[in-house]
Amino acid sequence: MTEYLIRRVLQSVLVIFLITLLTFLLIHAAPGGPTKVMLSPGLSPEVLEQQAKNLGLDKPIPVQYVHWIGDLLQGDLGYTFKNHIAVSDLLWPRIANTFILMGAAWLVSLVISIPWGIYNSTKVYGLSDQTASFISYLGFAMPTFWFGILLQQWLSIKLDWFPLSDMHSRGHEGDIGDLFMHLVLPVTVLALGFLASYMKYARSSMLEVLDQDYIRTARAKGVQERKVVFRHALRNALIPIITILGLDLPILVAGATLTENVFNWPGMGRWFVEMANSREYSALMSITIVIAVMVVIGNLVADILYAVVDPRVKLGKQGGKAA
């Protein structure tokens, strides 16, 4: 297990390095640049050139890359070009903000969707299943920003039950109750989106398993239905669900741009788009790394969880999973 982990981590480091190299090249290949996006009437190209020079943007891209990765290895994420603010001062608060929002939404959707999906798999096409289906369709079909605006109009502007947007009311920073109230609407929007897919996965994955021979065997030998569902079926059904959850893990820090926009949540998604528009290379690279690390962690956690739920999976010398 330890050996496996070490190998996985080393592989991941290589993958992340390659990702940074590729992203760096791609970002610099995009037209425009940090100084060029500031162009406005009255700002001459000479001024932009001088600004680019002052910021080190006139150096060849490989040199800029070596510079950047050298700083990174020393834990320095760099500075924004447009106003020389440390990227780390901007990045971590946004990751935290996004994690609070996405984590809450994810948790709410998991708590509802997995048990509900499992229950529905035992009573296919019952009232509960139909309701769940309907909600899933809504979740899939409704654009999140539109649903968000709808909730705002109704529950905030009209009824004044919840705050319209932001993470805190003015003067209430750090107040948990205030934060909770601000979370309700965006979490509802996001959770509905997650819920829709997780519920479907849980249900269909269970249905597939419940159809297997060994389940029939279990039932045939007179095992209680409860035990059949929870002990025999669920463990196997969890495997595909874990895969999905592992793949979704990066969303917790990547954020949801549209929802963050509508609710003015100071998170990663919104920041990422902003940074992309102003071609803030250092910030974009930092975001890429964070998300890449999360993808790697997500996969790793999923692999470890396979071994926990599925006795056939062994993480060992072969390094693979036998499922």
Add this chain to the structure above:
Amino acid sequence: MTKKRNWWSILLIVSLIGILFTGCSTNNTANTPNATAESTAPAESAAPEASAPAADAPVDGGTLVLSSFSDIVNINPLLIGDTSSGDIANFVFAQIYDLDRAGNVTAEPWSLAAELPEISADGLTYTVKLKDNIKWSDGQPITADDVVYTVETAKNPETGSPLISQYDKVKTVEKVDDHTVKFTMNQVYAPFLYALCQAIVPAHVLKDVAPKEMQTNPYGTDPAKTVTSGPWKWTAWKQGESHTLDANPDYWGEVKPHISQLVYKIYADQNTEVQAILKGDTDHISAIPVTQVEAAKADGDIAIIQKPGAQYEYLGFNFDASNFKDKYGLFEGQKTRQAIAHALNRQGMVDNILKGVGALMNAPFLPDTWADPGDAAVNYDYNAETAKKLLAEDGWVAGTDGILTKDGHRFSFELQYNAGNSRREQVAAVIQQNLKDVGIEVTPKAIDFASWIDQNVTPGKFQAVLLAWSLNNPDPDAESIFSSKYFPPAGQNAGWYKNEKLDQLWVDGYSTVDQEKRKEIYKEVGKEISTDLPYVFLYQYGQAIGTGPRVHWAEEDAPEPSLGYGQFFHAIKWWVTD
């Protein structure tokens, strides 16, 4: 571990997932009851008073919440290039001179200068007298040294200051005494007066900073290190979220601000900004998108000031033939350009897309300003028949597919504009339709702003653009846009337009400070440019400014959309009530 098949493994997974979130989950649910109490009682939502301009006596104190859809870059006056930075700077820096409502340069009680500058008879020297009680927010006096330092640093190319073009005709700037500065010009340059409506930076803070390190210096990005001169000071910046400005306790001006705190909140876009003011979370919005103005009006609590501002939109032609198929410039013929002007339903654009808040323009001078050439400029009415006639006179004949051709070249071009601008999207569609009616094929193409400016506009590589100019000051000089001295990539004449008569007229226009003479010259410019049409001038357009019920001002201090930053015109005299 793998051998044991029991319940506990499942429980383990669930708890593993749970552990990830225990932090937020327990916290979130803990304090629900008091949260409801607090967040349902925002101070702003109570005060159903009548709309903004109230004649009651001003009250001191209170917080005004402003909104914006982008954060600042840097508020160092030497480096400001975006409107948000300009907004904040507008509150925390005093300028040498200010503009009055009509756009005239004046010395206001909040200006650094005591009186209007003395201009020598030959128009070459400007002597500026500063007030003698003015001081920086750190208590140091503001002196002639600060003005000299600011202008010299701006003129230094190493600084990379956008102000460089504003001062490029200044030969020397000298300190006469502590409160007097003398500017000597290379040539007579009338618009220079507006270059004195400028905030300055403290020499005692920045004098040891190398010009090329100005951009990376924390002055302008760190509130604690940004020494300012205005009625409010910059207290805090939460990046991407908000700015807090507090009344400057040591403010030197005779007129003190009534409002004790300004909060400048940043939203993702204009739509969320509008929602926020409707909810009462904010008190002021600089620009309500045209599509939302009706909704804001329907609210009843929001006072809306809607009037065309200091900006105009145009359809710009490219005169460099290498941008066209077979190097055949489609817009060479003057009659062709005039035909396009006739073919466009400009009034329809103003009525339907701008919802009436706009004014047609025929020359690059804002309507109702002193340089407006009025009837001297040619007005092209919407008339497809005239357009077709002019096109025929210029040698265009209908091809088999209905599209005009001349010497075997189809009249088909690409019209570029920036993606995400819904107004331009609609206008581009109208242009496409209008020109189709006269046999010209237009392909509108939306491009990401940064790429577009970089790849097409700056190097002058496009066929036609739909773009706007927003005018930094009320002076009519526009040499740098239309003169052949300013070809791309170094200059802003992106369409490679050349007209020797106009080139000379622009120079004549700024080479005298006599406004009556200038007026005659710009009348001539208006006539020539509207005949020759480097652009089809479309319309002057404006933003709808909205303010909530808490904000008040006396009639003469109301926001003035026609000025740059006019949405905060005389904010020092506004007051808020709860």
